[in-house]
Amino acid sequence: MRQINRTYGSVVMKLNIVSKEQNPLTKRKEVTFRIEHAQTGGTPNRVEVRKQLATLLKTKLELVYLKHLETKTGTMVAVGEANAYDSIEQAQIMEPKHIIARNAIPEEKPEEAQAPEEKPEEPEKAEEESQPKQEATKKEKEEKD
Numbered sequence: 382m383r384q385i386n387r388t389y390g391s392v393v394m395k396l397n398i399v400s401k402e403q404n405p406l407t408k409r410k411e412v413t414f415r416i417e418h419a420q421t422g423g424t425p426n427r428v429e430v431r432k433q434l435a436t437l438l439k440t441k442l443e444l445v446y447l448k449h450l451e452t453k454t455g456t457m458v459a460v461g462e463a464n465a466y467d468s469i470e471q472a473q474i475m476e477p478k479h480i481i482a483r484n485a486i487p488e489e490k491p492e493e494a495q496a497p498e499e500k501p502e503e504p505e506k507a508e509e510e511s512q513p514k515q516e517a518t519k520k521e522k523e524e525k526d
Contacts, residue, residue: 396416412462413462427447
């Protein structure tokens with residue numbers, strides 16, 4: 382059983398590999414692991430777990446896909462399963478799309494953050510259009526009087 386202690390700031394997580402099997406047919410390593418995260422206060426995020434697994438398995442982060450990560454009820458121990466592929470092409474073929482999406486690094490989605498910024502411009506235009514209407518109604522009232 383291999384173990385790694387990783388410090389994030391002042392927080393320590395212990396990752397233990399429970400089992401590791403090479404699957405030559407699918408060209409991947411199938412890993413079962415256990416994380417003791419009593420000092421972190423909660424289940425670690427997928428990106429940090431993937432980084433630790435990539436370090437332990439001596440592979441690139443892009444080749445490691447977490448299938449399952451769950452904290453056991455009432456404990457500060459999480460168990461999970463992951464696959465480490467020989468190539469990114471093999472991972473794209475074998476892993477389901479939802480697993481690939483779940484393991485995507487959050488920094489890769491800057492377009493979604495930019496979309497809401499464009500919407501506030503439209504209400505300003507609406508206010509500008511309403512001002513001439515108000516002026517026109519004032520002139521109409523003055524003409525009636």
